[in-house]
Amino acid sequence: MTSSLRSWFIGRMVSVLAIGLLAGWLVDQIFLGLFITTLSYLVWNHHQLHRLLRWLDEAAHKELDPPESKGIWGEIFDGIYRIQRRHSRSKQRLANVIERIQESTAALNDGIIMADQNGCLEWWNRAAGELLGLQMPDDQGQPLTNLVRNPKFASYMENSRGKEPIKIDSPAHENRQLQIAITVYGQGNRLLLVRDVSRLHQLEIMRTDFVANVSHELRTPLTVISGYLETMSDGMEMNPDTPPMFKRALSQMQEQASRMQRLIEDLLLLSRLEATEPERISQTVKLKPLLLGIINDAKALSGENQHQLQLECAEDASVTGDAMELRSAFSNLVYNAIRYTPSGGKVHVKWWQDPEGGHLMIQDNGVGIDPVHIPRLTERFYRVDKSRSHATGGTGLGLAIVKHVLLRHEGRISISSHPGKGSRFICHFPLSRINSTKVIQAKEPDI
Known part of the structure; x- marks a missing residue:
């Protein structure tokens, strides 16, 4: 209540009392005059309150203007009317906004x-x-x-x-x-x-089918070419008069044919992973024997480079999944670590579990990767350095295969690396895929 309205209200009450005193003085009954005047004023206020309540009850069902009155009740009804008009205008603006939103979303x-x-x-x-x-x-x-x-x-x-x-x-x-x-x-x-996304889905299926069909059709001619190259190579080795230029050319052809065969195999595997829906595989895969086999193959790949390979994995560690797919993913990461780590470098393979699930880390102290490339590393054919990939014989599909295998096992991969400080790849698996009940709290080592 504003100060002016409060003053008006007090003046109104004083006027009523003054009228009561005057009426009582005229009939020589001051208290009776005050009582009758006050009672009349209360009856009038009660009547106005009854009008307000009746209007509120009717206005709940249909829009009605508040009743008219004088005095303080006139001020109340006029205030309600102003609020009602303001609310009506706001309601209309809101209805217009909603109508425009519905029209735009409908389009x-x-x-x-x-x-x-x-x-x-x-x-x-x-x-x-x-x-x-x-x-x-x-x-x-x-x-x-x-x-x-x-x-x-x-x-x-x-x-x-x-x-x-x-x-x-x-x-x-x-x-x-x-x-x-x-x-x-x-x-x-x-x-x-x-x-x-039906159109995009169909295009993706067409792309996958095209890659799979082309890769499959290329296998037979490449096998024939590789066979004849091997036969020719054996013949040249037996003939001491073969010019060195021919031997060098044949060696390069064999190398490129082998590289194409690896590329085709990776394309076929990736196409299969993309084209088929992952199944709830119930096979229990023992991780220690699987990783030991990969480590032994990595030592053979290292050869004279004498990389130091270290494995940490509990004897009972196991996950639910497809053993062949998991071996393909893990071996890709370990072989990459060997290829991009200088002679005598270290490759650390570690499995641990925590309340979030199971984790397999492959860490090396090799050449490392600029962090700007990390978000795109799992894209097919993405190369950080094309010359380096050609030198190591990479196909550019290894990390894409890793990503798809982990997705099929409800997992994910995290990558951290810095140039000159090595790289760390961690495969994360949910608890639902872990069979061992033993939980080991382990801190991820820093690069």
Whole structure:
């Protein structure tokens, strides 16, 4: 209440009392005059209060202007009317904004869905209804997982914070692939972005099939070429009159043929990893024998370079997965460490477990990598130094294979490196893939 209104109210009360005193003095009954005047004033206020309550009850069902009055009640009703008009204008502005948002989202080709903290549908645009087969108003308020019956989607709805978007088949259209991304906001509310990626999915399948088919078709001619090169090489070794230039040329052809064969094998493996869905493999893979075999092969690869290889792994360490895929991933990392570490360098292979899961580290003290390249290292054919990769015989697919193998085992890879200080690659596996109950707290060594 403002000071001017408070003064007016006090003046009003003083006036009422003055009228009561005057009326009582005229009839020689001062207290009776005060009582009748005060009672009349209370009855009038009660009547005005009754009008206010009746208006509030009616205004709850339809929009009505407040009643008119005089005095303090006139000020109250006028204030309510001003608030009502201001609220009406704000409501109209908000309705216009919502209408524009709905019109703009309706024009999008991507679907937008709003769900509450329980995953129940609140609102969606036209594209979302078309892509997921949602019907208005029947599906409003329904749990989204009841309408999109896909275990992958249900798991994503339960735990989507920080996760990459998922791809699922459209429940409303055959042969259509959808990408769904969830953003959590407010008190656990969810905003879903649904995108039709059928075209990209088909292009990816075509690319994968093309690479796989070409690689497969190249195997036979390369095998024939390698066989004849080997025969010719044996013949030249037996003939002392063979010019050295021919021997050098034949040696280079054999080297390049071997490199092409390795490239084709890696392409076929990568295509298989990308084209097939990972299965819940129940095979228990003992890590100590697997890593020992890789270490022995790495020593043979090192040869005269005499690299120092160290292995730390518990005897009972094991994971659930595919032994061949895991061997391919781990051997790629160990062989890379050998190739890019100078003679006499150290390669440290270590397995440990902690409350977050299991971890396999491959660390070397080799030439290292500039951190600017690390985000792209797992891309196929990405090379930090093309001349260095050619010199070591790399195909540029090793780390891409590692990434896909780990994804198929619900894992991930982390990389840290500095030029001249070596590199460290760590394969992380979730607890669900670890079979050993023994947990070892281990600190990652610094590079």
